[in-house]
Amino acid sequence: MLGDKELDFDNYSGPPTRSDNSSPTWRHNGVCSGRRVKVAVLTVAVLVSVALIITVAVLFFPRRSLRLHCDLGWELNGPNCYYFSTLKLSWSQSRWQCQKASGDLVKIESREEQRFLFGKVRHLMSEDEEKFWIGLTDSETEGEWKWVDGSALDPSLSFWHKHGNNIQPDDWNYSISKLFYPDGEDCGRIGKKADIEFEENCWFDQHCGTSNRFICEKTASPESP
Ligand SMILES: [Ca+2]
Numbered sequence: 001m002l003g004d005k006e007l008d009f010d011n012y013s014g015p016p017t018r019s020d021n022s023s024p025t026w027r028h029n030g031v032c033s034g035r036r037v038k039v040a041v042l043t044v045a046v047l048v049s050v051a052l053i054i055t056v057a058v059l060f061f062p063r064r065s066l067r068l069h070c071d072l073g074w075e076l077n078g079p080n081c082y083y084f085s086t087l088k089l090s091w092s093q094s095r096w097q098c099q100k101a102s103g104d105l106v107k108i109e110s111r112e113e114q115r116f117l118f119g120k121v122r123h124l125m126s127e128d129e130e131k132f133w134i135g136l137t138d139s140e141t142e143g144e145w146k147w148v149d150g151s152a153l154d155p156s157l158s159f160w161h162k163h164g165n166n167i168q169p170d171d172w173n174y175s176i177s178k179l180f181y182p183d184g185e186d187c188g189r190i191g192k193k194a195d196i197e198f199e200e201n202c203w204f205d206q207h208c209g210t211s212n213r214f215i216c217e218k219t220a221s222p223e224s225p
């Protein structure tokens with residue numbers, strides 16, 4: 001005896017089949033699963049389409065290049081602007097002039113930048129001593145060269161002049177006019193030697209108080225549309 005649920009073996013026609021639509025439980029689950037699959041397929045299709053559109057746009061549509069510009073009197077190279085002074089000042093005064101123009105004395109960070117600057121200054125110089133201050137100094141600790149932003153000079157990216165017995169930096173404590181500078185030479189400048197026209201290694205240390213031309217650098221501004 002199984003009470004109300006007593007099995008009726010005489011009328012049993014076997015378990016329900018997939019075609020037996022009389023089973024409400026099976027139909028309910030089947031409809032839900034089908035919808036979920038459709039939603040998932042649709043979502044994947046939308047995502048793939050969006051990814052394809054973005055890929056095509058990036059690959060085939062020309063990107064608007066960001067145009068940069070420099071103030072009057074400054075020259076653009078890469079992302080930076082450079083100013084080559086005609087005025088001659090001490091290293092500190094030169095730096096102050098650069099800072100007043102929202103820049104600083106130049107920091108040389110690549111061989112390409114060194115080539116650009118050397119290419120410029122060798123044409124701007126009219127005499128051997130008309131070199132330009134750069135943003136390099138060892139005034140804090142002798143021999144420890146630092147850029148104006150406080151970073152240490154990378155020896156693999158230094159371009160000190162080395163020719164015969166003239167090996168820079170030499171911290172020489174006499175100037176060309178035979179004046180004695182007890183502190184030696186603690187500021188860097190760039191320029192060519194008159195007799196060595198194409199020497200890319202063209203940095204020299206010099207007494208910071210002497211008057212030299214200078215190179216300022218600042219980040220270029222995006223051109224207004
Ligand atoms: Ca020095």
Ligand SMILES: [Ca+2]
Pocket residue numbers: 168169170171172185204205206
């Ligand atoms: Ca020197």
